[in-house]
Amino acid sequence: MVETQEVIKYPLDDYLRTERLPHIWCPGCGIGMALQALLWSIKELHEQGVIDRKKVCFFTGIGCTARASGFVKFDAIHALHGRAIPVATGAKLGNPSLIPIVFSGDGDIAAIGGNHLLHAARRNFDILVVMINNMTYALTGGQLAPTTPTGVRSTTTPRGNPENVMDTTKFVASLRPNFVARYSVTQPTILRTVFKKALPKRGFRFIEVMSTCTEIFGRHTGFRDPYELYSRLKKICKIKKISSIDEIKYDWENEITCGTFIDKDDPSFLDMYFKMYKPRGMVYGES
Amino acid sequence: MFDIVVIGERCKECGMCINVCPKKILERGEKTNSRGFYVTYSPKPEECVGCRLCEYVCPDFALFIRPSSSPTYILVQR
Numbered sequence A: 001m002v003e004t005q006e007v008i009k010y011p012l013d014d015y016l017r018t019e020r021l022p023h024i025w026c027p028g029c030g031i032g033m034a035l036q037a038l039l040w041s042i043k044e045l046h047e048q049g050v051i052d053r054k055k056v057c058f059f060t061g062i063g064c065t066a067r068a069s070g071f072v073k074f075d076a077i078h079a080l081h082g083r084a085i086p087v088a089t090g091a092k093l094g095n096p097s098l099i100p101i102v103f104s105g106d107g108d109i110a111a112i113g114g115n116h117l118l119h120a121a122r123r124n125f126d127i128l129v130v131m132i133n134n135m136t137y138a139l140t141g142g143q144l145a146p147t148t149p150t151g152v153r154s155t156t157t158p159r160g161n162p163e164n165v166m167d168t169t170k171f172v173a174s175l176r177p178n179f180v181a182r183y184s185v186t187q188p189t190i191l192r193t194v195f196k197k198a199l200p201k202r203g204f205r206f207i208e209v210m211s212t213c214t215e216i217f218g219r220h221t222g223f224r225d226p227y228e229l230y231s232r233l234k235k236i237c238k239i240k241k242i243s244s245i246d247e248i249k250y251d252w253e254n255e256i257t258c259g260t261f262i263d264k265d266d267p268s269f270l271d272m273y274f275k276m277y278k279p280r281g282m283v284y285g286e287s
Numbered sequence B: 001m002f003d004i005v006v007i008g009e010r011c012k013e014c015g016m017c018i019n020v021c022p023k024k025i026l027e028r029g030e031k032t033n034s035r036g037f038y039v040t041y042s043p044k045p046e047e048c049v050g051c052r053l054c055e056y057v058c059p060d061f062a063l064f065i066r067p068s069s070s071p072t073y074i075l076v077q078r
Helices: A030-048 A065-070 A084-094 A106-112 A114-123 A168-173 A188-198 A226-236 A269-277 B016-020 B053-057
Strands: A002-004 A056-060 A075-078 A099-105 A128-133 A179-184 A205-210 A237-239 A256-263 B002-007 B027-032 B038-041 B063-067 B073-076
Touching (some): A030 A065, A030 A099, A030 A128, A030 B053, A056 A065, A056 A084, A065 A099, A075 A084, A084 A106, A099 A106, A168 A256, A179 A188, A179 A237, A188 A205, A188 B053, A226 B016, B002 B038, B016 B053, B038 B073
Parallel strands (some): A002 B073, A056 A075, A179 A205, A237 A256
Antiparallel strands (some): B002 B063, B027 B038
16 A cells, blocks of 8 residues: 555546535535546547547536536536526537537426427537436435436425426437437446547537436435445446337336437538528638 | 555545445545545455446546556555
């Protein structure tokens, strides 16, 4: 055992505001794992020369996940609740050379900002949306979220959730954007390759990351240890190839289907806009 | 041959790395950091196979594995 005072850098320290670490997330929280996978993919793409890290900017709303904008060393905006996607849209329209990443939770993107998600996906607008789904409103104390699976207990539904659940991946896939995928933090290497695939693409890219909320969701559903919840999620998150989007399942008891469900290269909103309107002094890609 | 490097001040004692390790060479240490968490310790770092699962699941950016010629457990105190 060696104890040292010397500065040994964590591989991602160039991409983190290390003076703000340790972060505010609870011990064993899945958001840190997802952020790590995203930062690794940005780092690898930057070193390969595919993207420029100075062009990457983070947009987050309100929530546990949204605190990520304070910990990453990119230009970042901590926007209003649910309004991360409109802010990213405005930034991309103002400067089309930026690479906007919306990194927010399920309460922010699916619940409060559901309408913005719908219309950004409909327009096939050029942003990457990473939705961390921890199946509850974690920051405010574990209230019922639209993504809480049916039958699961929360603070506001102590005998189980009587409502139907919103499967955000299925909902976004019905609008046919360029990239739709769902993976889990229990598949870290796959998650990293999926981020690497989605970042340089054009059009609307939506990645739902199933995550573990150990202190709020885990305690209400009877998991005392972060690893218990992690292994439960590992058991139910199954990667499958599907023929139709109707086959994917979102069921806490049996299966949460993971995989890349849509991957295509249709012309995006900015491709169409620059083709039709040709704004002077602005460039987007080669067109 | 791999070094196991732990940045002590970032560890929150969640135990994820201890549980996912396939060789079971990580354990809860006896030393605390300034926040009172028992930092992960490895008594036999020479048995590490370098799968890096512990690094991937560490949510606090506190633990990483690096290739080296002499396997050591390094605790960075800052």
